[in-house]
Amino acid sequence: MDDNVGASDPNEDNNNIKEQERLLPIANVGRIMKQRLPLNAKISKEAKETMQECVSEFISFVTSEASEKCRKERRKTVNGDDVCWALEALGFDDYSGPIRRYLHRYRELEVERANQDRVRDNEREA
Amino acid sequence: MAEEENTSMAEEESTEAIRPELPIGRVKKIMKLDNDINKVNSEALFLVTCSAELFLRFLAEKSAEITTERKRKIVKLEHIRIAVKKHQPTSDFLLDSLPMPSSQPSDRPATDQKHPRPVSEKPVPAGTRRIDHFFHKPANEAPILIDNDES
Numbered sequence: 218m219d220d221n222v223g224a225s226d227p228n229e230d231n232n233n234i235k236e237q238e239r240l241l242p243i244a245n246v247g248r249i250m251k252q253r254l255p256l257n258a259k260i261s262k263e264a265k266e267t268m269q270e271c272v273s274e275f276i277s278f279v280t281s282e283a284s285e286k287c288r289k290e291r292r293k294t295v296n297g298d299d300v301c302w303a304l305e306a307l308g309f310d311d312y313s314g315p316i317r318r319y320l321h322r323y324r325e326l327e328v329e330r331a332n333q334d335r336v337r338d339n340e341r342e343a
Numbered sequence: 344m345a346e347e348e349n350t351s352m353a354e355e356e357s358t359e360a361i362r363p364e365l366p367i368g369r370v371k372k373i374m375k376l377d378n379d380i381n382k383v384n385s386e387a388l389f390l391v392t393c394s395a396e397l398f399l400r401f402l403a404e405k406s407a408e409i410t411t412e413r414k415r416k417i418v419k420l421e422h423i424r425i426a427v428k429k430h431q432p433t434s435d436f437l438l439d440s441l442p443m444p445s446s447q448p449s450d451r452p453a454t455d456q457k458h459p460r461p462v463s464e465k466p467v468p469a470g471t472r473r474i475d476h477f478f479h480k481p482a483n484e485a486p487i488l489i490d491n492d493e494s
Contacts, residue, residue: 238372241365241395249364249396250403250418258407260418263442267420268399271427271437272365275398276373278436280391284380297386304394308432312397319361319393323386326360 240269279303297323363392370395402426402433420444 247265254260283295283303297320305313370392374380383391403418405426410418421444427437 238369239376241369241373245365246399249399253400253403254407254418255411258410258416258418261420263420264406264418264423267423267442268402270440271402271423272395272399273373274437274440276370276391276395277377279394280374280380280383281377283387284377284383287381294382294384295380295387296384297390300387300390300394307436309394309398311401312394315397316390316394320386320390322361323389327386 240273243269246272279307279309282307361393363389363396365392365396365399367392398433405429 243265246269247260250260250265250268251258279300280295280303283299286299286302286306287293287295301313301317301320304310304316367388371383371388374383374388374391402423406418406423409422409425410416413422415422420442424438424441424444427433427441
């Protein structure tokens with residue numbers, strides 16, 4: 218195995234690990250893609266891999282834009298509103314509606330969870 | 344994440360917690376690769392994950408439309424490229440990142456990257472199999488149907 222051209226070398230293994238860290242799992246990506254396809258359709262491996270790259274680029278792009286806004290406003294932490302803003306600023310206003318609803322729902326759940334914790338703590342002390 | 348409790352069913356979206364299908368932990372790692380990004384709170388991480396999923400669905404759908412328009416059954420890189428071109432905001436950040444057409448897949452072993460010698464070099468006895476036929480098939484890849492008449 219070691220004599221073959223292109224046998225695994227430690228550097229290449231490290232690259233593979235780095236690849237995994239910067240891409241979403243191909244299984245998840247492939248599954249979500251399939252949901253949008255007719256039943257008998259297939260996706261080439263190259264297309265799935267490309268889609269992994271596309272989504273990672275998107276993540277970086279949106280986060281970077283949101284982060285830049287924070288920096289300009291001298292805030293340290295990117296929050297949900299920043300993400301909503303970034304999506305709109307970058308032209309993804311189709312997502313704006315659903316994402317704002319998710320944000321609203323997420324915050325509601327946070328409040329509920331905090332209340333439940335408080336009730337539980339009070340009961341414990343009683 | 345919280346279970347559905349006695350909340351009203353009036354909301355059009357699910358009243359349960361929204362569960363993205365993409366792993367939030369991996370999204371966080373991807374964000375962290377950019378050194379310029381400082382802190383991202385949990386709701387922002389959640390929303391980026393959700394919007395990444397929306398983006399993936401959108402691009403998959405548009406790509407599949409191209410595939411169908413061309414009466415193909417396999418979604419290819421070129422279909423994705425066309426879908427990207429058609430949506431200006433996506434094209435602006437993504438078009439240049441797409442691999443060039445007919446690039447070699449990156450995980451092919453080095454031996455397959457050599458071009459096979461032209462088959463027509465020497466006449467051979469009928470029924471002979473050329474030795475490079477044995478090395479032509481990609482070893483570990485899932486079968487990909489080659490579509491030779493893509494425009």
